[in-house]
Amino acid sequence: MSKIKTVAVVGGTHGNEFSGIYLLRKWQQPTAVVRDSFSIETVFANPKAHDDNKRYVDHDLNRQFSLIDLANNDLASYEQSRAKVINQQIGPKGDARVDFIIDLHNTTSNMGPCLILLQSDSFNRQMGAYVKMQMPDAVVVFEDHTPVEQNHFLSSIAPQGVIVEVGPQPQSVIRQDILDWMDEMTTHILDFVHLHNTNELIPLIPSYEAFRYHETLSLPEDEQGQRIGMVHRSVQDNDFKPLRNGDLIFTLFDGTEVHWQGDYEAYPHFINEAAYYDNNLAMSLAKKIVMETKG
Amino acid sequence: MSKIKTVAVVGGTHGNEFSGIYLLRKWQQPTAVVRDSFSIETVFANPKAHDDNKRYVDHDLNRQFSLIDLANNDLASYEQSRAKVINQQIGPKGDARVDFIIDLHNTTSNMGPCLILLQSDSFNRQMGAYVKMQMPDAVVVFEDHTPVEQNHFLSSIAPQGVIVEVGPQPQSVIRQDILDWMDEMTTHILDFVHLHNTNELIPLIPSYEAFRYHETLSLPEDEQGQRIGMVHRSVQDNDFKPLRNGDLIFTLFDGTEVHWQGDYEAYPHFINEAAYYDNNLAMSLAKKIVMETKG
Structure with a gap:
């Protein structure tokens, strides 16, 4: 894995999952999140769904990012349009300006702080190990059954992307414990990227418990x-x-x-x-x- | 308190509070809930909000039942119209066909099985005592600060009405533990009404812990x-x-x-x-x- 130069942190992909939206607001303050070895930008993915206090307006935004759908101009609903705009903004998928995406999600399920990895290459395996070492209660799930090109998640725009999935939190609620978990896990991921970039990674555990979808x-x-x-x-x-x-x-x-x-x-x-x-x-x-x- | 002849059990006043809606479906089966001393009817209050998987379409239905709003034909949104129809169906408020209303609600808050009483007359005090005796973990809250005529809750259509409020449950989810609590509490309330009607009330505890808004x-x-x-x-x-x-x-x-x-x-x-x-x-x-x- 080469160095990560640009990271996009995405919140509000689902409009009623509040933690990511509030974390972005916090992080939009200057100096809130800065790492020397890469730049960070934030993306508020589905503002209209958030205004409507719903997951989505027309279609689930986090299912619109397969290459074939991004290229299909007949797909023109609100989220299908947002997907194309976000793909322009931080992609395009296959040749993306952004190297790494962290997409912030909540679940009503009792999953705790959960890191969903979409690939099982060395970079992702090491990230899982690092997060487990820093945050032992974190759960690492590999959803690596779909090649990135065919993957329809927002985080598949970049060559590398993960989902931070934290619960339980009801839709349309902000719980401090859940927000704190999301903040902590995302911070560990950014730290990992910096240590990866600077070849300063601490010795990692040789293996760890994880789950595969x-x-x-x-x-x-x-x-x-x-x-x-x-x-x-x-x-x-x-x-x-x-x-x-x-x-x-x-x-x-x-x-x-x-x-x-x-x-x-x-x-x-x-x-x-x-x-x-x-x-x-x-x-x-x-x-x-x-x-x-x-x- | 004279005898209760007719009881309305209302679910889906808020479209994304699922327990009441599913409990009504269960109770619509013949013989599911029968008591000798009174008749029971079920009301699915806000079907369009449930179809839309939202609390309400235009306005909160459970704020539309003050006498002055029910008489105002300029209030014509979906829920304002539903309120007038429900008032025709089981009211009219002030001279209602139905004697007692049980309105079934969920909350995302950790309130457990909670009985909200809107009056503190002898009938309600006894009901609270009876429910506490049958279900010691139940919480009884008196929201008796508003006279029934001015009250804007659906349950204020009848001379007597209570709210069964059970949580925590995320919006748009059905949890078995929450459904079971709602079923149990509502059954105790119906039992109480029957014992009240037939003068067969068991000796009640002389006093009990409760809360007042x-x-x-x-x-x-x-x-x-x-x-x-x-x-x-x-x-x-x-x-x-x-x-x-x-x-x-x-x-x-x-x-x-x-x-x-x-x-x-x-x-x-x-x-x-x-x-x-x-x-x-x-x-x-x-x-x-x-x-x-x-x-």
């Missing part, structure tokens, strides 16, 4: 597509706790309890995330891994 | 009305825990901590409720009281 579970539906159940109370809030074959997972509104049928030890996260109801999703499942820092 | 605190603002701070992390989630003069209450975004200046022992609730950001409200404060069951 595996699959997504839907909420129970009937044959007409009506939702007929909810996340079981024994799973609620137990993000990153093991789920094994036969464990309770859903309660139907008629009282029936549903057991998970799976052939591996799963680690649910994004459990009962409010924004995922649009697509009737109940949670994501990961596998626990030991990530080698040098890979 | 006192005042509302705003979030910190600058002179231009811009929000400049948030609820302090030491207050967050501590609904119904004492707050004393000098205790930390807010953190400004510049890091300054703000102490509460008050001359009484306050009990915050609705702490950092998402829906109250519209009006820049931080929390309500109550005083703790001992309520005599016979008053």
Whole structure:
């Protein structure tokens, strides 16, 4: 990995995830965040959705950044337009002006301070190790199943990008504990970039516990597509706790309890995330891994 | 208090408070809730806001039920119109067909299962005692500072009405623990009405701990009305825990901590409720009281 010269810190990609928006305001003060070895710019990604106090106006902004969609001028809704503007501003994807993107998100799920890495190259592995060393309660999740070019996240505009995902926080609320976690994790990431640039990285742990995204579970539906159940109370809030074959997972509104049928030890996260109801999703499942820092 | 002949159970007064909406669906099944001594009907108050996954479309529905507003035909937004229709359906206020209303709400605040009583007559005092006996963790709050005629809540249409307020639950989410609490509390209230009607009330505790609404605190603002701070992390989630003069209450975004200046022992609730950001409200404060069951 060559040096990182320019970093974009993005908040408000979802308009009702408040921590990133308030963190940007704080960081827009001169001298709030300065590192000698690279420049930092802030991007308030979806101001209209924030004004409307919603996740998005027309479409989820954080699903509009595949190369094929960015090139399709028929995609012209508010967020599809914002995506093209942001791609001009800090991209363009494939030949981006910005080297590294930190996209700040909240979840209603009990995920704590969570670093989502979209690649498992040496740079990302080392970043995960560094963040775990500085912030032992942080959770590192690899969502590296999609090549960057096909990835539709905002953070895929640059060659390197991560998502800082912190919860639990209700939509449209700002909690100090969550804001402090986001501030701390983002600061560690910027410190890591600086140490990477200056070849001053401290000796890193050789490996660490992490999670790798595996699959997504839907909420129970009937044959007409009506939702007929909810996340079981024994799973609620137990993000990153093991789920094994036969464990309770859903309660139907008629009282029936549903057991998970799976052939591996799963680690649910994004459990009962409010924004995922649009697509009737109940949670994501990961596998626990030991990530080698040098890979 | 004469007998209660007709009860309306209302859900979805706020479209993104899901528990009441799902509880109504369950209770619309025949025989789900039947009591011999009175009839029960269900009202889905704000279906359009629920379709839009918002608290309200134009105005907060639960502020539209003062007699003067109900009589004002110039108030014609969606919720102002819904209020008049609901008033026709189960009212009219002042001469209502329905004797008692249970209005089901959620909060993002950590209030647990909370029964909000709008009057402190014998009927309400006894109901509070009965619910506390059946559900010791329940919290009873008297918001009896406004006469029913002037009250703008939906539950003020009938001579008697209460609010079941259960949290914490993010907007637009259904949590099983919260749904179960709402189901249980509402069932106890219906049981109480039946025992009241049939003169079979069990001996009640002579008095119980309750709270009485006192005042509302705003979030910190600058002179231009811009929000400049948030609820302090030491207050967050501590609904119904004492707050004393000098205790930390807010953190400004510049890091300054703000102490509460008050001359009484306050009990915050609705702490950092998402829906109250519209009006820049931080929390309500109550005083703790001992309520005599016979008053």
